[in-house]
Amino acid sequence: MSVAGVPAETADTAVLLLSELATNAVLHTPSGDVGGRFAVRAFFLPGRLRVEVRDEGGAPFQVPSTAPEPAPDAEHGRGLLLVATLAYRWGRFTSRCGAGTFFELLWDTGTAAPAVPMPEEVRP
Template sequence: MNDRNELGSVVLPGTRRAPAQAREHLAKWLSGLPACDADTRDTVVLLLSEIVTNAVVHSESGCEGGKVAVRAETVQGSIRVEVTDEGSATNAPHLAPIHCDVEGGRGLHLVAAMAEDWGARSGIRGQTTTWFSVLLAGAAEESRPAVLA
């Protein structure tokens, strides 16, 4: 699986419904991917939900008329998901310190802990694309060292 294979893409209104809508689209795209087991699907959908929520809450995408774009593909044995928001003049995606008495602020920590890799980049029009990749089950098995008996 060395080639890129687009699973799907969609542009959603930047509303409170965006995370649920994004989850529905991604679950549908992943259902057609035989190499994606239930645990991997659940992980990918959870991480997408966290990033889309951040896009709506912390970027201009959450303002009236704002949009969030979601794109998913397979790349070299992994599922890669990108979420592009309309950017923020004051806030870029980053791992913030966790405070026990604060309800939020853990989404990117989940992404960092559960994804194979993740990151964010700025676009030429001020947008921010936050992405992550998760190994497909078969690729995870292939990447483990052999155990000699």
Template sequence: MAFTSTPRGARRARRLVSHRLHEWGHPYDSTPNETLTLIAAELAANAVCHGRVPGRDFHLRLIAAPVLLRIEVSDTRGEWRPAVGTPRPPAPDAESGRGLLLVERLANRWGVAPREAAPGKCVWAELDVPAHRTASGPQA
């Protein structure tokens, strides 16, 4: 789905992820739902703050597989790409810079790839889930 590159768009993306996971069998108060919703919030906020190009939306894709949940957030700003690996902690008094630290600690895997068929980048994160809890659903 496409969302406006605004705080409202990021908020709507986060809510969509939580709702879709609930529909796919991961209740709102379950660990997979809460974890992936937080990851979605951080990736969407980064797309709005660091990947914003005026007039361009960011895109979110959510995928459920038997033992895996994957989120992909794409934006059109390809010249700024986060470094994969353990992000450096910000200064204690810094007002930002903790989002990818959260993603690093919450996701089982994450990375950055060129955006398919368009300029920009795709930041993705994966969360392993027990096989009996995952309900396959369509891609969002």
């Protein structure tokens, strides 16, 4: 079964990655302060899902070229590693509404997924 045309396995991955980005927004930006908030947008295209988590900013965030690898016994620090491993593409973006982090997932629909340029992306 699919949700909005997204296969169940891909939807499960999207929920996991969304929870990681939302957690980062709450832990590492003013979105986690009293009265803070974050916004989520999802874009559905044939064979492609893009999810954005816009936060309330904070210290400038530099997208690493690779996700950091935590120590084997570390209790935190695996969120971006999960995103980098499971997403087709991920990074920071800026728009007139603010900044945040995005990821994209792809799946086979039997046809080529259209390229979707997102001009507001911040390229690492």
